[in-house]
Amino acid sequence: MSHAADVRISDPSAAQAAHPEANQAAPRLRDSFIELPARERARALLDAGSFRELLGPFDHIESPWLPLQGIVCQADDGCVIARGTIDGEPAVIAALESAFQGGSIGEVSGSKIAAALEMALRDCERGKRVRPVVLFETGGVRLQEANLGLAVIAEIQAAIVALRRHVPVVGVIAGMVGCFGGMSLAAALCSYLVVTKQARLGMNGPEVIEQEAGIEELDATDRRRVWQLIGGEQRVASALADQLVDDDSHAVRAAVRAAFTQGVPAAHRSEQVDTFLQRLARVDPASVTPETLRDVYNPPAHHATNGEQA
Amino acid sequence: MNDTTITRGARWFRALAGEPAGNGSVWSGDALLGGETARFITVVPDPANRFPRATTNVVGLEQGWRLARAVREAIDADADPSRAGGMRRPIVAIVDVKSQAYGYREEMLGIHLACAAAVDAYASARDAGHPVIALIVGPAMSGAFLAHGYQANRIVALDAPGTMVHAMGKEAAARVTRRTVEALDALGETIVPMSYSMASFAKLGLLDQLIDGVDADAPDAAQIERVRDVLIEQIRSARTGDRTLARRLESESARLTRAASIEVRRRLAEQWDAV
Amino acid sequence: MEHLTFDYPARRAVTTRAHVGVVGSGDLEVLLSPASTSDTSNSDNALSAHVVVRTSVDGYGHIWKSVLDRFFTRYDGAAQIEINDFGATPGVVALRLAEAVEAAGEGDAA
Numbered sequence: 187m188s189h190a191a192d193v194r195i196s197d198p199s200a201a202q203a204a205h206p207e208a209n210q211a212a213p214r215l216r217d218s219f220i221e222l223p224a225r226e227r228a229r230a231l232l233d234a235g236s237f238r239e240l241l242g243p244f245d246h247i248e249s250p251w252l253p254l255q256g257i258v259c260q261a262d263d264g265c266v267i268a269r270g271t272i273d274g275e276p277a278v279i280a281a282l283e284s285a286f287q288g289g290s291i292g293e294v295s296g297s298k299i300a301a302a303l304e305m306a307l308r309d310c311e312r313g314k315r316v317r318p319v320v321l322f323e324t325g326g327v328r329l330q331e332a333n334l335g336l337a338v339i340a341e342i343q344a345a346i347v348a349l350r351r352h353v354p355v356v357g358v359i360a361g362m363v364g365c366f367g368g369m370s371l372a373a374a375l376c377s378y379l380v381v382t383k384q385a386r387l388g389m390n391g392p393e394v395i396e397q398e399a400g401i402e403e404l405d406a407t408d409r410r411r412v413w414q415l416i417g418g419e420q421r422v423a424s425a426l427a428d429q430l431v432d433d434d435s436h437a438v439r440a441a442v443r444a445a446f447t448q449g450v451p452a453a454h455r456s457e458q459v460d461t462f463l464q465r466l467a468r469v470d471p472a473s474v475t476p477e478t479l480r481d482v483y484n485p486p487a488h489h490a491t492n493g494e495q496a
Numbered sequence: 497m498n499d500t501t502i503t504r505g506a507r508w509f510r511a512l513a514g515e516p517a518g519n520g521s522v523w524s525g526d527a528l529l530g531g532e533t534a535r536f537i538t539v540v541p542d543p544a545n546r547f548p549r550a551t552t553n554v555v556g557l558e559q560g561w562r563l564a565r566a567v568r569e570a571i572d573a574d575a576d577p578s579r580a581g582g583m584r585r586p587i588v589a590i591v592d593v594k595s596q597a598y599g600y601r602e603e604m605l606g607i608h609l610a611c612a613a614a615v616d617a618y619a620s621a622r623d624a625g626h627p628v629i630a631l632i633v634g635p636a637m638s639g640a641f642l643a644h645g646y647q648a649n650r651i652v653a654l655d656a657p658g659t660m661v662h663a664m665g666k667e668a669a670a671r672v673t674r675r676t677v678e679a680l681d682a683l684g685e686t687i688v689p690m691s692y693s694m695a696s697f698a699k700l701g702l703l704d705q706l707i708d709g710v711d712a713d714a715p716d717a718a719q720i721e722r723v724r725d726v727l728i729e730q731i732r733s734a735r736t737g738d739r740t741l742a743r744r745l746e747s748e749s750a751r752l753t754r755a756a757s758i759e760v761r762r763r764l765a766e767q768w769d770a771v
Numbered sequence: 772m773e774h775l776t777f778d779y780p781a782r783r784a785v786t787t788r789a790h791v792g793v794v795g796s797g798d799l800e801v802l803l804s805p806a807s808t809s810d811t812s813n814s815d816n817a818l819s820a821h822v823v824v825r826t827s828v829d830g831y832g833h834i835w836k837s838v839l840d841r842f843f844t845r846y847d848g849a850a851q852i853e854i855n856d857f858g859a860t861p862g863v864v865a866l867r868l869a870e871a872v873e874a875a876g877e878g879d880a881a
Contacts (some may be wrong), residue, residue: 261796285795374612398598
């Protein structure tokens, strides 16, 4: 506990504030969410002034494993945990920093997420609801911590399954790294997924598919193809994600708030086993395309207005 | 699949649970274990799988959703609290999965969700009071292990060549980290979480028992009986503890190799409520 | 990976702290906080600043010294400065140091 006062970095929109007369007439400038580092993304989603970081850089809980391999640590291990409020309700946000080791999950960064969800669960069980948000920007397990990365992802998944009985667990995938690996499973366990067009959500990265299955299976350099298969727009159109938003902090924040007002869905996507087995049976592996898939996974009759997972 | 090419998953399923109900890529069935009915589940190669990238012992689309169904059948069967004194049957995940399936169809059709469905089912079973035991008889790799086994209350493994837990196969990991396989092995000697050996996995506090002296490929009756006894004991133990994964941080090994995981939780709890 | 330390005389106490940057390729993070007052190597209780650098690039100790020497000609706070560097150029290092000073509200040093 430090006696020194924390002073945060000056607001990036300070330039805007310097010319208020320009703002009164002009439309509000778009504030890119993607360009924000993890800490500022978390701040942007919490009610103004409510941001309080836990286990921040000055707590110095770092990877015990990276220095053994000559890799410089980041003081927060690439994960920001922040408490605050969302629409006045207590909240906690876990935000992965993609600039550090691709947002990969190490023992500490993953444990921070698991611990935050476990604490939220403890509060919920005691009648104090906490709104959890996870900002998924990650390639998955940090290979330099291999088995611990994998283990903590299992712990994150366990915490999401338990917590989402009490309160929606809201995931955000913004890009540009996207959400891959074991964390894509965690994202799929969330009650709601808010994604941008730039986002990607997949279990194996395109490079890994190309490497394991050959370039005929997937050309990882074909960006158009990649986004067609696993990009944010396709995921929402095929009901594998819930809300498509512009790359704008205000839009992401509004979508997150709206997700919470919808409450816990009657059945999470990952619980709809018979539904998806039936859908898979209707798919012809030889001819299915991203477009035809949309009709199978998100049939027009089931377009929901209340955010129930299709 | 004839007896000479049978995979470990299939062999151990037959040894412990007899013939599976139904066929395809996921075998499941109920059999007696220590005097009670237990559900056994495993993934086997499926040369006739509709998805050409998912015909071996991998967790693909159908495997993920079928694993989920196999688990949920057990949850539903025992859901009535007046049945069997409220006792939930054990669920034994026999783990022999070399990876998740790699393919563009898999990604497009949401393999991440199919695997999440299996995670969900196993975690829900555990939360409902089913003792979930993972019996590792071969590879337990990456997303496939997350889906099938890693949500268990207890994890045990045969101490045999070919059983391993890791985030990525050795050759692929060598390519990605731009090292040789030999260099990776050397790294694993000093950096415990990077090792491919089951003994190192045990050091992380994640393994409840390493069963030695068992021929994973051709066990005799006595060895099968010994594995059965281990499962029975782990089931008994699982019923005495809580239903969460918190136990994974409580062992002596975990206190040593997962000190940071424990510290994170301790400090986060201290800072959780504003002073 | 190298671990470098530097000490500089200071003329005033530092009362705030700030963090800037990320440990991404070509970048660094800077943690600035009040220097520890229990530094026993400081025999006459003179104020001093202490810099710890962890860098992924070996062999550039002289460049780090040069960048820090220049920084401390304009900065006189008794700060603990921790730098985690992933191959930033001297220009980026100087920029991040300046950002940290500004973020800490220490910007009046000149």
